[in-house]
Amino acid sequence: MGQDSFSKKRCYFFDRGRCVYGDSCSFNHSLLKDCCGDAASDINKYHKKNLCSLFMVPGLECPFTSSFCWNAHGLEELRRSPLRLPPLDGIQRGTLLRCMGAHRLSEADASEVWQSPSDWEVIDRVKVGDTVVADGVPVLADGYMMVPVQPAGAVELRYFSCVATDEKGRARDLPITDSHIHLDEMLRTRRYGFAWYAKTMRCGYLNCARRRCLYAHEGEKLRPVPALRPQDLAELGAELAKLPGSRIVGIVQSCCTVEAIEDTLQLVKWGREMMDGRIFATFGIHPNDFDVHSPEVQMRLEAALDLCGVQGVGWGECGLDFNKRADELDSAPQMRQQMQQVFIQQIQVALKRRIPLVVHSRDAEEEVFHILDEHVPRDHYIQLHSFMGSPSMLLSFLAQRPNTYVSVPGAVTWAWSSQDGGLRELAKVLPVDRLLLETDGPYMAPAPYRGQESHPGHVPWVAHALAVAKGLRTLDVIEAASRNFCRFFGLQEEREEKGKESFNNQK
Ligand SMILES: [Zn+2]
Ligand SMILES: [Zn+2]
Ligand SMILES: [Zn+2]
Ligand SMILES: [Zn+2]
CATH class of the missing domain: 2.30.30 (SH3 type barrels.)
Structure with a gap:
């Protein structure tokens, strides 16, 4: 951008962490000092923005020294973007x-x-x-x-950055809702980097030749998954409290594997102790893992849901995903039928228990709607999480189903230009009284935090993208999402409005 003199050229070596000239270098090192951390240069964008798992996870070893490793060796090196709010007033x-x-x-x-x-x-x-x-x-x-x-x-x-204030200049109430997150994975990512799972699982490839494969091969010992600590959640709470006026209305943990059950119960318990019971949970089997579903697995998930008491708020995420395992699904068409059967069985659980159904669909929107139409009564509560189908399809579905809500992910911030269509087009037509906000953390971080782990403090940016698309004020979208959240998950609104009343009920 602008004048491009010799001294303004980016330093190739600095961007790769290898410039030895320091301050005397005649090329530009400036972006690392950038005010809000959003480096404009793509090369620099992800430099030291994440923790190096090989360095952080006990028992693994990073083959690079800190100046050669792209990721941060320790918190001191981490350039995590500071938490800030989008303009809330439009x-x-x-x-x-x-x-x-x-x-x-x-x-x-x-x-x-x-x-x-x-x-x-x-x-x-x-x-x-x-x-x-x-x-x-x-x-x-x-x-x-x-x-x-x-x-x-x-x-x-x-x-741009601003604090929403009322007439007297006080910070305005900012209700935070995150309708779908994998909090266990998010907290581990925050502490160990994105590859925290390194060597905790067996490699799926026979004779895998990848040089630094993150999965364990024959003869290699499996590492235990690093345990969650209460202070990991406490630190997240402290981070969220930095947002002026913030108040956690609800964070919904999606427990979609058997392995995540223990952590989920733990998080719900810690949520009661330190977040006024505002961590909720849904249980189900993710469509990508449909083949692990069995009556026994189903029983364990249902038992976990019961243990959560009032914090157990729904069934899922379940549904169809024809994207992740596309090759397998193409070579064995009966797998698609199995996936659909597992989805239908999980729908039955939500219906039997009269609890909201959390639906994941990817490259399978038509099939998902077809199954829902066939098996779910029109007034049942459905959360379409991370929905990316066509606007017209969605609108006709919503028109027939008064209790279906669409949970919008951070990806809505990615494609700014309207010609990219997709999620922005969907955002434009989505009725305000049917939207929820989610991060799907640690994945899909919204634009200012892209490449880093996403967490509930990023939700205002999801609202901001929706607001820009719809020509609304960001705070109005945030408030609407909070009302919808309470209605959808059956939390009383008076409780939400008073904000102070305890939600620390054990059962
Ligand atoms: Zn490293
Ligand atoms: Zn491997
Ligand atoms: Zn999902
Ligand atoms: Zn998810």
Whole structure:
């Protein structure tokens, strides 16, 4: 962007963690000091943004030294983006140009205001703390998300940040809901990096030739899965509390394997002890693992649901996924039928128990709707989690089913331009009284945090993308999602509004 002088060129070696010249290097090292951590250069974007599992997991060894390893060797090296809020009032109204998180910008640091999103002439500089007034919706230009501002010009969206305040300048109430997350995996990722599972499972390939395969081969000992600690959840709670006005209404843990049962029960228990019982759980077998489903597995999951008491709020995620194991499914067509049978059996559990059904569908939307139409009464509560089918199909389904809700994932923030269609198009037509917000953490982190593990503190960005698509205020979407959440999972709304009452009920 802008003038590209010799001294402004990115340092190739620095971006790979290997520049030996330090401050005397004549190339640009600047992006690591970037205010909000969203480095503009793709090369640099993921550098030291995640923990190196090989370094963090006891018993594994990273073959690289810290300056050669792409991932962080320890928390000191980690460049985790500081938690911040999107503009909650809708950026049409104007916004503060201010960094919310810990950063290394000095007062003298300034960002540039460009003439227009399509014309990269610098017209001015604004300092941290200056206010600029937005003059339109964000525009994608040359891969940068630009916001037109007054006086005439544009700045990058990532430089916007604001705190929603009421008339008296106090932080506004920010109800946090995350309708679908794998909290156990998320907390492990946060502590050990994305490959925390290294060598805890056997490799599926005969004679696997991958040099640093993360799975265990013949003769290799299986490592135990690193245990969750209560402080992992406490730290997440502290992180969420950093969002001004935040109040956890509910986080729904999706327990979709037998292996996750113990952790899920633990998390629900810790949630009662330190989050006022706001961690809820649903149980089921994920369609990718349909072949482990059996009457015995079913019994264990149901028993776990019972143990959760009021925090056990639904059945799933279950459904159909024709994407992940596509090759297998193509070579053995009867597997598709088996997957459908397992889905139908799990639908029966939700119906028998009169609890919400959490549906996962991927590349199988038509088949999923067909099965739901055939087996689920119209007024039953259904959560379409991470739905990515066509808008028209969805709308006709919703029209017939008053208690079906669509849980929108972080992916809605990814494709900014409307010609990308997909989730943005869906977001546009989705009725506000039928939407829920989810992270599906640790996966699908929303745009400002992409490549890192996603967690409930990122949910406001999902709401923001929805708000931009629908022309609404972000806070209105967040509040609607909170009301819908309570209605869907059967939590009383008065309780939500008072916010203070205990939800620490054991049964
Ligand atoms: Zn490493
Ligand atoms: Zn292998
Ligand atoms: Zn899913
Ligand atoms: Zn999931």
